[in-house]
Amino acid sequence: MKRIPSVLLGAALLLLPFFLLGAESFEVTASSPLLGSGGLLSYLEGYLNVSLPWVDKMAELNLSIRAFGGQKEYNQVFICGDELLRDIDPPVEHSLRENTASILEFAEQGSIPTYCMIIPTASAIRQESLPPFAKTQMVNQKQIIEDVYSQMVGRVTVADVYPVLFNARDQYLYYRTEDNLTSLGGFYLYTVLGPKLLEGVARPSLSDYDIAFVKTDYYGSLYQKTPYKEARADSLAIFQYTKTPRQYLVTKRQDGALKTYHTLYPLHLLDLGREMDIFVGGLSAVTTIQTNSPYKASLLVFGDKTALTFLPFLANQYSTVTLVDLFQLGSQEYESLSLLDYDQVLFAYSIETFMHYNTPSRANRLLTTLEE
Amino acid sequence: MHAMTSLAFLYVILPVAMAVFLLCPPVWRRGALLAVSLCFFLLVQPSTFPLLLVCLATDWLILAFMRRYHDSRRFCRGCVAVSVVKNLLVFLVLEILFQMNRLVEAPWGLRVYLLSSLSCILEAYRGEVPEDYHPVSYLLYCCFFPRLEAGPLLPYRDFAPQLEALNPSLTDIGRGFGLVLQGAVKTGVLAQALQATYDALRAFPAEDLTVAGLWSAVLVLALSVYYRLSGLSEMAQGIGQMMGISLPKNFYYPYQSQGVTDFFQRFLITVSNFICRNVYQPLHAGSPNVLADCLNLILWGVLMGLWFGLQVNYLLWGAFLSLFLILEKHVFPNVMKKVPTLFLRLYTLGVVLCSFAIFGGASPGASAMTLTNMFRFRQLNLYNDRLVYLLTSNWLLLLVSLLFATSAVSLLLHLLRKTLPRFVTVLFTAAIDGALLVVFTVFTIRVG
Numbered sequence: 005m006k007r008i009p010s011v012l013l014g015a016a017l018l019l020l021p022f023f024l025l026g027a028e029s030f031e032v033t034a035s036s037p038l039l040g041s042g043g044l045l046s047y048l049e050g051y052l053n054v055s056l057p058w059v060d061k062m063a064e065l066n067l068s069i070r071a072f073g074g075q076k077e078y079n080q081v082f083i084c085g086d087e088l089l090r091d092i093d094p095p096v097e098h099s100l101r102e103n104t105a106s107i108l109e110f111a112e113q114g115s116i117p118t119y120c121m122i123i124p125t126a127s128a129i130r131q132e133s134l135p136p137f138a139k140t141q142m143v144n145q146k147q148i149i150e151d152v153y154s155q156m157v158g159r160v161t162v163a164d165v166y167p168v169l170f171n172a173r174d175q176y177l178y179y180r181t182e183d184n185l186t187s188l189g190g191f192y193l194y195t196v197l198g199p200k201l202l203e204g205v206a207r208p209s210l211s212d213y214d215i216a217f218v219k220t221d222y223y224g225s226l227y228q229k230t231p232y233k234e235a236r237a238d239s240l241a242i243f244q245y246t247k248t249p250r251q252y253l254v255t256k257r258q259d260g261a262l263k264t265y266h267t268l269y270p271l272h273l274l275d276l277g278r279e280m281d282i283f284v285g286g287l288s289a290v291t292t293i294q295t296n297s298p299y300k301a302s303l304l305v306f307g308d309k310t311a312l313t314f315l316p317f318l319a320n321q322y323s324t325v326t327l328v329d330l331f332q333l334g335s336q337e338y339e340s341l342s343l344l345d346y347d348q349v350l351f352a353y354s355i356e357t358f359m360h361y362n363t364p365s366r367a368n369r370l371l372t373t374l375e376e
Numbered sequence: 377m378h379a380m381t382s383l384a385f386l387y388v389i390l391p392v393a394m395a396v397f398l399l400c401p402p403v404w405r406r407g408a409l410l411a412v413s414l415c416f417f418l419l420v421q422p423s424t425f426p427l428l429l430v431c432l433a434t435d436w437l438i439l440a441f442m443r444r445y446h447d448s449r450r451f452c453r454g455c456v457a458v459s460v461v462k463n464l465l466v467f468l469v470l471e472i473l474f475q476m477n478r479l480v481e482a483p484w485g486l487r488v489y490l491l492s493s494l495s496c497i498l499e500a501y502r503g504e505v506p507e508d509y510h511p512v513s514y515l516l517y518c519c520f521f522p523r524l525e526a527g528p529l530l531p532y533r534d535f536a537p538q539l540e541a542l543n544p545s546l547t548d549i550g551r552g553f554g555l556v557l558q559g560a561v562k563t564g565v566l567a568q569a570l571q572a573t574y575d576a577l578r579a580f581p582a583e584d585l586t587v588a589g590l591w592s593a594v595l596v597l598a599l600s601v602y603y604r605l606s607g608l609s610e611m612a613q614g615i616g617q618m619m620g621i622s623l624p625k626n627f628y629y630p631y632q633s634q635g636v637t638d639f640f641q642r643f644l645i646t647v648s649n650f651i652c653r654n655v656y657q658p659l660h661a662g663s664p665n666v667l668a669d670c671l672n673l674i675l676w677g678v679l680m681g682l683w684f685g686l687q688v689n690y691l692l693w694g695a696f697l698s699l700f701l702i703l704e705k706h707v708f709p710n711v712m713k714k715v716p717t718l719f720l721r722l723y724t725l726g727v728v729l730c731s732f733a734i735f736g737g738a739s740p741g742a743s744a745m746t747l748t749n750m751f752r753f754r755q756l757n758l759y760n761d762r763l764v765y766l767l768t769s770n771w772l773l774l775l776v777s778l779l780f781a782t783s784a785v786s787l788l789l790h791l792l793r794k795t796l797p798r799f800v801t802v803l804f805t806a807a808i809d810g811a812l813l814v815v816f817t818v819f820t821i822r823v824g
Binding site: 044045048049052053056059062063065066069072073074075076077135136137138139140141 | 379382383384387388389419420584760761762764765768769770771772773814817818819821822
């Protein structure tokens with residue numbers, strides 16, 4: 005009796021290599037550096053990782069066992085029911101200091117009204133959704149934003165969006181599967197930013213906009229980062245300003261090339277699989293939005309992808325809004341910009357960009373355009 | 377990931393090795409096993425294959441000289457000295473080069489084949505083995521592939537006779553494969569997950585350090601080391617059994633020990649026996665000198681630490697445990713006999729965990745700091761939310777690891793086997809083996 009399982013197991017194991025060799029051909033992917041210098045061993049390992057029967061089921065079982073065993077975080081993404089929240093690394097003090105100092109220097113030397121908005125991430129605003137006890141290990145984004153703003157008092161006008169976002173945290177402000185704010189989240193940013201930037205303009209209201217859901221089954225970058233597939237799909241909404249008709253010309257400059265759209269929302273990009281680019285055509289080195297707004301002011305925005313969420317709202321109140329991504333900005337694009345063309349400058353970054361990268365500090369290079 | 381805990385090993389290399397072994401006529405099996413071992417070595421780390429051959433060839437020559445001049449005791453002593461110095465130098469030089477980042481990876485199997493060939497020479501010197509060594513047996517003893525990762529070590533005189541008749545039964549193959557799966561799950565699943573948990577615990581910033589956090593970290597480290605080494609040893613035992621070779625146990629529930637002396641009889645058993653046989657007993661040899669014995673015990677501990685690598689913390693780990701060996705043997709021998717079992721186990725666990733605080737430190741200073749902080753109940757918080765989050769995120773892993781580090785499950789299974797009908801026991805065993813295979817595969821495939 006004891007021999008039967010041995011015989012069956014032995015036969016299964018001896019037949020398995022033949023079964024695997026009969027499987028579809030496999031391309032060698034990056035070899036595993038963990039298995040020493042043996043290239044063949046790495047090849048076999050990679051082959052088996054894709055060829056073993058029921059690999060997908062085993063991946064699901066892996067996840068289920070880990071989830072049952074208490075694990076709620078994969079690749080720095082928290083799994084919180086039907087949504088995914090990204091964890092962010094602790095701040096890089098050097099970047100925080102440099103960015104703050106650069107903005108202050110810009111405000112002093114630029115002599116242009118300068119504004120600053122640091123946007124918290126979903127893990128701060130929706131911290132109640134985090135797994136139990138995970139909150140305490142998160143970066144205290146509120147404190148960091150307050151510390152930065154306290155250094156800017158009197159010299160830069162700051163827009164503190166944290167309280168507004170936090171009070172509306174139960175609303176659909178952040179995507180469930182993408183690391184960014186939704187259009188509604190962008191609107192909430194605009195409700196704080198607008199009155200700071202624009203004196204005399206009526207307080208924004210949702211009734212000024214027609215809201216249309218252009219895609220209701222979007223799965224973003226966070227969804228691809230984790231093996232967790234139970235997150236609820238996101239809906240992409242566009243807000244069309246209906247209070248007074250507007251015409252738009254969106255010009256995008258990237259690597260010397262030029263693209264234009266006559267809408268804030270080029271929806272044809274949905275069909276190309278570039279869902280997040282429907283918001284002002286996506287993030288380019290320089291994006292200029294010109295409108296037939298009765299307000300003749302012009303605004304220069306230094307920002308990251310979070311700026312795309314509130315730009316469609318701001319654009320209606322200016323004749324020209326230019327969004328510059330300093331990370332992508334090349335020397336050609338630098339030369340095409342001049343601070344003299346703008347009435348106001350806004351630094352609008354996600355707190356993650358602000359405390360990890362020195363991107364905002366590159367704006368000071370444009371101060372030379374004031375000397376011309 | 378170790379070469380032996382990869383999918384490739386379990387699903388391709390092991391079946392092919394078994395097929396080659398079983399299809400060979402029994403007379404050729406010894407040679408076939410050697411060929412398989414050498415091929416596996418070439419698969420894992422071809423760059424150090426010449427080193428393996430040179431080291432073994434050198435010691436084979438020394439054996440040949442000892443055989444030829446066996447009448448000259450002085451000459452044989454000289455040969456032993458040459459071999460000891462040679463093997464020690466090779467080990468030390470390569471370890472130092474690896475730690476200075478001059479080597480891309482640590483030489484695979486170095487400790488095992490150097491110690492095995494040295495063991496051959498020492499046994500020959502003591503007259504414990506016949507003089508006519510079979511070269512295939514010698515080579516197979518030194519580089520039998522399942523043993524190369526982490527042992528177990530055993531004397532040549534226990535290994536070589538088994539090679540005369542390599543005829544495993546189907547029961548041996550079945551039982552052996554069960555052991556292989558057990559070992560694979562221990563080292564490929566539990567040990568890796570525990571190591572990741574330990575790394576996360578060690579990454580706590582200074583302001584988040586708590587007493588419970590530090591104790592948790594050393595406990596997790598102790599479990600990780602145990603599962604990694606015991607898993608590899610069990611895989612070696614299992615593969616050996618599948619091929620008709622009986623290898624000794626290397627671990628026997630060390631964290632249930634009753635005293636540090638008992639701990640060394642349960643943790644890295646074969647390494648401890650090797651040091652006792654070849655270092656401690658020759659040096660001690662019935663001497664009543666307590667001071668000499670204390671020094672020998674410290675040397676024993678240091679050599680146990682050297683098994684893990686050439687790092688000061690590993691040597692201090694061994695020396696620390698040796699101090700308690702000395703206390704138990706020479707200062708409190710009678711006290712040890714009178715203390716109840718539970719307190720003995722708690723005392724041993726406490727000492728062992730403190731030793732792993734030394735083991736896991738980046739430097740002696742860091743280890744001392746950790747050890748101090750583990751007892752700073754007034755200055756540090758007992759626990760915090762961050763620790764609770766990490767432990768609750770891994771509750772299943774910790775529970776399973778703690779449970780299987782004790783003999784409770786083994787006793788339960790033994791009881792079940794005694795009470796249940798035979799066919800139920802067989803089915804149950806097959807089901808467990810199947811579950812282990814699934815668990816190993818599920819946690820070894822790359823996810824996401």
